[in-house]
Amino acid sequence: MLQTDVLIIGAGAAGLMCAATAAARGRRVLVLDHANKAGKKILMSGGGRCNFTNLYCEPSNFLSGNPHFCKSALARFTQWDFIGLVAKHGVPYHEKKLGQLFCDNKSSDILELLLAECSDAGAEIRLNTAAQSIEKTAGGFHLYSDIGEIACQSLVIASGGLSIPTLGATGFGYQVAKQFGHEVLPTRAGLVPFTLTDPQLKALCTELSGTSVEDCRVSCNGQSFVENILFTHRGLSGPAILQISSYWQPGDTVHIDLLPHIDLPEWLATQQRERGNSELKTLLAELFTKKMATLLVDAWFSNKPLKQYTSTELKAIAEKLSDWQLVPAGTEGYRTAEVTLGGVNTDEVSSKTLESLKAPGLYFIGEVLDVTGHLGGFNFQWAWASGYAAAQYV
Numbered sequence: 438m439l440q441t442d443v444l445i446i447g448a449g450a451a452g453l454m455c456a457a458t459a460a461a462r463g464r465r466v467l468v469l470d471h472a473n474k475a476g477k478k479i480l481m482s483g484g485g486r487c488n489f490t491n492l493y494c495e496p497s498n499f500l501s502g503n504p505h506f507c508k509s510a511l512a513r514f515t516q517w518d519f520i521g522l523v524a525k526h527g528v529p530y531h532e533k534k535l536g537q538l539f540c541d542n543k544s545s546d547i548l549e550l551l552l553a554e555c556s557d558a559g560a561e562i563r564l565n566t567a568a569q570s571i572e573k574t575a576g577g578f579h580l581y582s583d584i585g586e587i588a589c590q591s592l593v594i595a596s597g598g599l600s601i602p603t604l605g606a607t608g609f610g611y612q613v614a615k616q617f618g619h620e621v622l623p624t625r626a627g628l629v630p631f632t633l634t635d636p637q638l639k640a641l642c643t644e645l646s647g648t649s650v651e652d653c654r655v656s657c658n659g660q661s662f663v664e665n666i667l668f669t670h671r672g673l674s675g676p677a678i679l680q681i682s683s684y685w686q687p688g689d690t691v692h693i694d695l696l697p698h699i700d701l702p703e704w705l706a707t708q709q710r711e712r713g714n715s716e717l718k719t720l721l722a723e724l725f726t727k728k729m730a731t732l733l734v735d736a737w738f739s740n741k742p743l744k745q746y747t748s749t750e751l752k753a754i755a756e757k758l759s760d761w762q763l764v765p766a767g768t769e770g771y772r773t774a775e776v777t778l779g780g781v782n783t784d785e786v787s788s789k790t791l792e793s794l795k796a797p798g799l800y801f802i803g804e805v806l807d808v809t810g811h812l813g814g815f816n817f818q819w820a821w822a823s824g825y826a827a828a829q830y831v
Contacts, residue, residue, distance in 0.1 A: 441467040443831045444580060444589035446568055446609070448475035450817055451803025452595030453551040453562075454824030459831050460558035467589070468560060469582060471567040472605040476548040478597070481604065482817070487544035489523065490516040490821070491814035492536035498815045500683055501808045502622055506783040507819065510791070514825035516818055526550045535664075537813045571613060577798050591798050591831035595824065598777025598804040599624060606771070610805035611780065617796040620782040622807045626774035627683040630674035631691070631765035638763060639672075641736050646670045648729055653677055654694040660684040663697060672765065679812050682768055683778060693761040696724060701755035705743070709751065713744030717754070733758075776816055780807040791827035800827045 443459050445452045448470035460466040474480075479487055491498070494516045496508045520538070523530060528550060529541035540546045555562060569581045577590040596610040611621045633639050645668035653666045655677040667675030681691060708720050718740050721730035734740045737757050746754070771777070781801050785794050793799040802823040810816040 439467070439585065439587040441465045441587065441589050443467070443591045443593065444469065444578070444587055445593040445595055446470075446613075447595035447597060447803070448472070448562055448564065449595060449597055449803065450476065450479055450551075450820035451597075451824040452593070453548075453555055454821050455593055455595060455802055455828045455831070456560040456562070457551060457554035457558050458825050458828030460555065460560035462828065464831065466555075466558075466560040467587065468555070468562040469566045469568055469587075470562070470564050470605075471607075473565050475552065475562060475564060477604040478601065479548045479551075480544045481601075482544055483539050485544055486539040486542075487547045488533070488537050488539050488814040488817070489530070489547050490519050490538050490818045492516060492532065492538065494536075494815055494818045498811045498813075499808055499819065500627075500778065500810075501783060501806075503783045503807070506786075506788045506806075507808050507822075509788045510822040510826040511818070514822040516814075518825075519818065519821045522550065522554075523547075526553065535813060568609070571616065573617070573796060591800065593800040593802060593827060593831060594805055595802050596805055598780060599771045600626065600774040600777045600804075602771060606777075610801070613799075614781045614801065614805070617793060617799055619785050619793065619795060622779040622782050624777050624779035626768050626771050627778040627809050628679040628775035628812050629682045629768040629770065629773060630669060631672045631678055631682065631685075632767050632769060633672040633763070634766040635763075637736065641732060642668045642672055643670050644732055645729055648726060649675060650695060650725065650729070652698065654697040655681045656692040656694075657681050657689055658684045658686070666693065671769065676812055679775065683776075683809060683811070685765065685768075687767065688764065690762050690764050693763070694759045695761060696758055699724070701759050702752060705751045705755055709743040709746065714742050716740055716742055717746075775812065776809050777804055778809050780805050783807050789826070790830040791823055792830060800831060802827045 442465040445468045448468050456466045456468045499507045528546045530538050533539050566583045572579045578592040580587045594610045599606050648668045650666050654663045662677045662680040664677035665675045666677050718730050718734045791800045803820045810819050
């Protein structure tokens with residue numbers, strides 16, 4: 438039987454961070470993952486460039502049933518700590534926008550950094566190895582796996598959520614949590630595109646598929662994000678849509694201000710005064726693409742020279758463009774979701790140690806917990822911080 442001090446299930450961002458840090462403390466660490474490669478989600482993140490943290494990371498950037506839970510770990514391993522690790526390994530990076538830090542080259546730079554840290558500290562990683570069942574013992578845990586039986590003092594669940602199953606995501610972590618008496622809060626896809634079924638809306642989005650509109654304000658349930666939106670064949674995507682999807686519930690109305698940086702009533706009044714012979718389509722083509730301006734006017738308004746509109750009609754045009762209201766049919770689900778909302782109830786886990794309050798020696802880190810970050814490097818920062826925090830105690 439294999440014996441180890443710390444057994445970590447999951448060789449993703451949180452698991453590898455925890456492994457390297459715990460091994461550096463002198464603990465014998467073994468990491469298991471059923472996938473054939475470590476860090477698959479790291480490799481595909483950020484369009485292959487890995488948005489590994491955010492300069493402006495704050496607890497307010499996270500959703501959780503207990504909004505205070507993430508504060509302790511985030512304070513003990515900050516974005517600056519991870520940036521220091523990136524600098525130590527000489528990984529070139531840049532700020533894209535809004536504090537989002539990306540690799541200059543490719544995501545594998547971050548994975549190789551983590552694997553090097555694990556190797557240097559002596560942590561062992563076994564891939565293509567699934568955990569089959571777990572039992573609590575007097576001295577810790579007994580696990581049955583593809584490589585036989587393993588005994589450990591501390592067991593860390595870093596197996597992630599349900600998002601992007603093609604990368605190997607499973608509900609294993611939730612099963613373990615339930616086995617040891619934990620409540621698992623309802624899970625759903627987060628940071629995910631919306632789908633639309635309304636025929637007119639669907640037709641508009643299909644016609645505009647691939648068109649991006651910069652810096653729209655998208656709002657729902659008291660939350661707003663100003664970022665790009667992207668029209669797709671199935672509906673709407675882009676950073677602002679992904680952000681608001683985490684706050685949306687089925688049936689909710691989403692409000693989109695297509696031109697939040699323009700005072701539209703004033704702009705339209707000025708255009709009517711100075712360029713009254715110009716058609717609405719022509720003028721809107723200065724704010725959107727020509728195709729989008731044409732399609733919006735055809736779908737929502739009547740097209741005529743601006744001087745022919747009444748003040749009431751101009752007001753209605755301004756209101757529609759600054760408060761486009763739609764009810765998504767749903768989302769694209771876990772297939773394309775970047776994260777899983779919900780998860781292990783954090784009220785039953787120590788915010789200091791990440792240890793289960795129900796089963797001593799059992800730890801939960803990363804996405805399996807009910808902590809979900811905004812888009813922009815925040816979920817990776819939670820992985821680094823929670824993995825580091827748990828590693829001090831395993």
